[in-house]
Amino acid sequence: MKTLASGSVIGMLGGGQLGRMIAMAAAQMGFHTHIYCPYDKNPGEQVTDKLTRESYTDFKALQKFIDDVDVVTYEFENIPLETVNFLTERAVLFPSAKALQISQDRLTEKDFLNNIGLKTAPYAAVSTGRQAVKELEKIGYPAILKTRRFGYDGKGQVIVRSASEVADAFASLGSSQVIIESFINFDLEISVVVARGQDGEIKTFTPFENQHKNHVLDISITPPRLAESLSKEACRMAEKIVAEISYVGVLTVELFISSDEPQLIVNEIAPRVHNSGHLTIEACPTSQFEQHVRAICGLPLGSTQLYAQAVMTNLIGDDILEMNELLRDPKANVHHYGKAEARAGRKMGHVTRLYAFGEKLPL
């Protein structure tokens, strides 16, 4: 385990709100951050010590970036493969390329999960509409067609309810690398944010119950309104994933609790901090962001105990215009990501409210 001294520089690919909040946690611990992001006016650049604004495949710029930092991490999983390889060969990269390989491809991800004994929706990889129809005879309708790579927030996926819809649905994805999944009827969606340190120590936050609106996370609640036994089992599943691949950093597992029988089905994993974990900033001694910094810097992991119940609400698009009103709510911890333009569907900020244990949540 290589422990980085304070003053060391954390290199981070990506300058979105996740990178921004990691940079702020790193600063609180006395680390410097160097953000690498091709986009102008990214939320991270306002709080980082250093910034490189170049393409992820500009290898000259990447080399200069590597030379300046002590460890490289990232805030998003869709990093080009050649960039991952370049970094793996030349830098200390946490989480490692393995986590990216698994999570960048829905087929690899599902194969991995099933291989280690975790349940997913029935699935199959297909490369033509005709093949999809054939596989769907086994899996049944309704089902979902998803591009294997580079999907997020409901993008790159489409539901099909009968064989007649498959050809158009397949064509709409614009890719021949497709996975079909059985549509899961679920009562509840939860996520588990887990961290594994360089020494193998693992700490898991209490799961978050997630509610979506238009395929984008709307509200997260912790503790989830779920039997304690299932909540604990979800944590054990997340811990199994990070142990299995000797993961270093924070990882998120999204799970469904199916309606048919009370069982946990893994939806997907993300090798990073997660929107549902934002409430850990106020609700826990250690936030998911600080936990990630601790893990990648070779420091002991922090406490994930809950101080209170917590509800996080995303501020999407114009929601952010309510900000000054929200500041009047004594319970509201308001976070603004510093994005200049409130485009529809864009994550502009979030609000976390804490409630004493036993207090009724206003939901």
Add this chain to the structure above:
Amino acid sequence: MKTLASGSVIGMLGGGQLGRMIAMAAAQMGFHTHIYCPYDKNPGEQVTDKLTRESYTDFKALQKFIDDVDVVTYEFENIPLETVNFLTERAVLFPSAKALQISQDRLTEKDFLNNIGLKTAPYAAVSTGRQAVKELEKIGYPAILKTRRFGYDGKGQVIVRSASEVADAFASLGSSQVIIESFINFDLEISVVVARGQDGEIKTFTPFENQHKNHVLDISITPPRLAESLSKEACRMAEKIVAEISYVGVLTVELFISSDEPQLIVNEIAPRVHNSGHLTIEACPTSQFEQHVRAICGLPLGSTQLYAQAVMTNLIGDDILEMNELLRDPKANVHHYGKAEARAGRKMGHVTRLYAFGEKLPL
């Protein structure tokens, strides 16, 4: 009241740990920060969006700075008078010059406090050792000689126990602008952090009990171990100060509870956030830093309610070397100010621990 929209730029004089934590609070609310600080490697520069590294009396650089920002504030009170005047004439300055005029001179400060009916130690202004001896015949020994301007953390002051010590003590201060104060025997020292908004709204944090070591704050505890009636009276005194001068921003009042009779004596005021208020980051919905940002940006003030009891311990000099050990303490919220060199007596970071109400503090 001029409410600044998110994305506005807060200009701040000073890039120490106070400025750093104000910048981080500003970022969380979607504001940009432009720090103006003459010193290289200042803690604030790692988290600010923009930085000017010039002298406080470089008026050309100051003008450029003003042109870039929407409001000017500061993290320390010892700003040169000509700089204060320059800013007052050309920019929106919160807190205003009046607060600086009062707090930069111990005589002006004591006169102001007594004029509004608040009790201070008996005092007198003197400009020679002989004059000091004469005034001390009235005030009595022991007493303290202090330079009227630019003292902090016990610097610029010396105790005298008899007339024979006065001449040397006076000479050691290296200034003829001196104030003599009666030495107060006190049971407890507390501070009150109060905020006043542009619309006159006032919010006060629960007072902090402060313990010093070598004239530097060592530990702050809240709530203070003090009769509720005195605690409330201290808050009312702080509120009177900010109301009296139509102050905008966060202000700190240091008070003694005298041993002779249970009464509150104002020691000094600081027109800024304060070391003793760092525990508000974890212990309150709104930290002192966010509160300051809200006040100067024309936003409603936030809740100062306590979630729990809290104890803040400063990490001075080599204390910071314990950091990785502290990270193993599940109760410890560790803050590292990013200073490269751990010089003796230097404030390097702090730790805050929360304790449920009713829980016994380990003190």
